[in-house]
Amino acid sequence: TKQTFATIKERDEKVEAFLALNEDKALAKARQLDQDGIDVNNVLAGIPMGIKDNIVTEGLTTTAASKMLANFNPIYNATVMDKLNAQDVITVGKLNMDEFAMGGSTETSAFKQTKNAWDQTKVPGGSSGGSAAAVASGQVVASLGSDTGGSIRQPAAYNGIVGVKPTYGRVSRFGLIAFASSMDQIGPMTRTVKDNALVLNAISGHDSRDFTSSPKQVPDFSKDLDKGVKGMKIALPKEFLGEGVQAEVKDAILAAAKKFEELGAIVEEVSLPYSKYGLPVYYIMASSEASSNLQRFDGIRYGYRADDVKNLEDVYVKSRSQGFGDEVKRRIMLGTFSLSAGTYDAYFKKAGQVRTLICQDFARIFEKYDLIMGPTAPTPAFGLGEETDPVVMYANDILTIPVNLAGLPGMSLPAGFANGLPVGLQLIAPHFEEARMYQAGFAFE
Ligand code: GLN
Numbered sequence: 260t261k262q263t264f265a266t267i268k269e270r271d272e273k274v275e276a277f278l279a280l281n282e283d284k285a286l287a288k289a290r291q292l293d294q295d296g297i298d299v300n301n302v303l304a305g306i307p308m309g310i311k312d313n314i315v316t317e318g319l320t321t322t323a324a325s326k327m328l329a330n331f332n333p334i335y336n337a338t339v340m341d342k343l344n345a346q347d348v349i350t351v352g353k354l355n356m357d358e359f360a361m362g363g364s365t366e367t368s369a370f371k372q373t374k375n376a377w378d379q380t381k382v383p384g385g386s387s388g389g390s391a392a393a394v395a396s397g398q399v400v401a402s403l404g405s406d407t408g409g410s411i412r413q414p415a416a417y418n419g420i421v422g423v424k425p426t427y428g429r430v431s432r433f434g435l436i437a438f439a440s441s442m443d444q445i446g447p448m449t450r451t452v453k454d455n456a457l458v459l460n461a462i463s464g465h466d467s468r469d470f471t472s473s474p475k476q477v478p479d480f481s482k483d484l485d486k487g488v489k490g491m492k493i494a495l496p497k498e499f500l501g502e503g504v505q506a507e508v509k510d511a512i513l514a515a516a517k518k519f520e521e522l523g524a525i526v527e528e529v530s531l532p533y534s535k536y537g538l539p540v541y542y543i544m545a546s547s548e549a550s551s552n553l554q555r556f557d558g559i560r561y562g563y564r565a566d567d568v569k570n571l572e573d574v575y576v577k578s579r580s581q582g583f584g585d586e587v588k589r590r591i592m593l594g595t596f597s598l599s600a601g602t603y604d605a606y607f608k609k610a611g612q613v614r615t616l617i618c619q620d621f622a623r624i625f626e627k628y629d630l631i632m633g634p635t636a637p638t639p640a641f642g643l644g645e646e647t648d649p650v651v652m653y654a655n656d657i658l659t660i661p662v663n664l665a666g667l668p669g670m671s672l673p674a675g676f677a678n679g680l681p682v683g684l685q686l687i688a689p690h691f692e693e694a695r696m697y698q699a700g701f702a703f704e
Pocket residue numbers: 360361362363385386405406407408409410411438545656
């Protein structure tokens with residue numbers, strides 16, 4: 260743990276992944292573990308981990324990278340934190356992100372600009388950019404991120420690490436600051452597939468405090484890692500290599516397909532015709548849910564309160580105007596619009612119908628195939644400050660979003676480089692078949 264903080268002090272100057280460090284408590288806990296000894300059944304005991312700053316940590320600031328929560332010091336733990344603590348994991352600090360997890364570059368953070376671990380002129384991706392950069396720069400071996408539309412997988416891809424978004428319901432959302440509740444999931448970000456499986460083992464399971472968490476039995480995700488991919492049927496949707504996907508990224512994914520074949524898998528081209536509607540569907544639904552979830556930040560119950568106010572309405576308006584950044588306001592307006600009486604049928608309701616078609620697309624493929632593969636993102640990491648048009652930024656999520664809309668598990672793992680920057684290979688499995696995804700990822704890596 261001491262060494263971890265020394266490494267953070269040395270390396271984080273360059274990548275700026277951490278928003279807060281938990282040094283005193285972490286060292287005290289490590290000392291305690293030294294004294295008491297560790298339980299050998301807790302495979303993660305004594306391992307220093309970083310946590311995305313939208314996961315609530317008792318006694319350690321949790322800001323969601325928003326001015327709105329700049330001084331929020333929670334009095335309780337997210338369920339995932341209780342679970343990690345029960346395993347004697349050591350929380351070293353909180354990691355930067357896009358404000359309220361809205362973004363794909365960590366540039367909407369109210370506090371600092373995290374950089375890509377490989378090239379500090381590039382974005383780390385987002386919204387879990389800090390969680391990815393901290394692992395990729397060797398500051399921690401594992402971190403937690405959250406993924407609503409790709410926020411674990413895309414930064415994992417941009418930083419050349421392994422990121423898993425579990426099946427919706429696999430991991431409790433209790434204590435995850437809500438963005439779009441029908442899609443949000445917490446998941447592990449690590450350097451290796453095996454580490455990832457071990458962290459998911461620790462955080463999974465039913466939680467009576469999250470009614471969308473699944474009562475399903477949690478298997479040991481590390482058990483079948485070395486079973487290989489012989490005979491596995493892997494689908495490669497042609498839409499995932501279509502327009503907008505950079506040639507070098509395509510090449511890396513085709514090389515990955517070849518490697519899977521060499522390892523004994525059968526890779527075939529398929530079609531997911533509705534996946535291209537994922538983007539508009541997601542940005543309508545996620546923004547609608549966000550506009551509802553973020554109502555609680557009213558300047559009264561939570562966080563930032565403007566002080567130059569005349570009356571109650573003024574408290575709301577000024578606190579929200581000053582406390583939220585531009586991207587968050589854009590989502591609140593978009594969501595409020597699509598939920599309003601005159602537009603509900605044309606937008607929110609329609610989006611829900613198309614979401615069902617996207618789910619059916621996947622279900623049809625999984626009748627015949629074990630896994631789906633493709634790129635995680637259309638390009639490698641782009642330059643800091645380069646993407647100024649929000650719609651262009653949204654379009655980057657086209658390959659990750661359908662997975663969230665359908666509630667499926669997805670993984671990004673390193674698959675070579677394009678122009679010197681890491682490329683992510685995405686694997687998608689049927690609901691609750693994370694173990695199969697890990698098995699294929701382990702064979703590939
Ligand atoms: N980039 C997507 C968005 O801005 C996904 C974010 C996420 O998964 N939290 O909404």
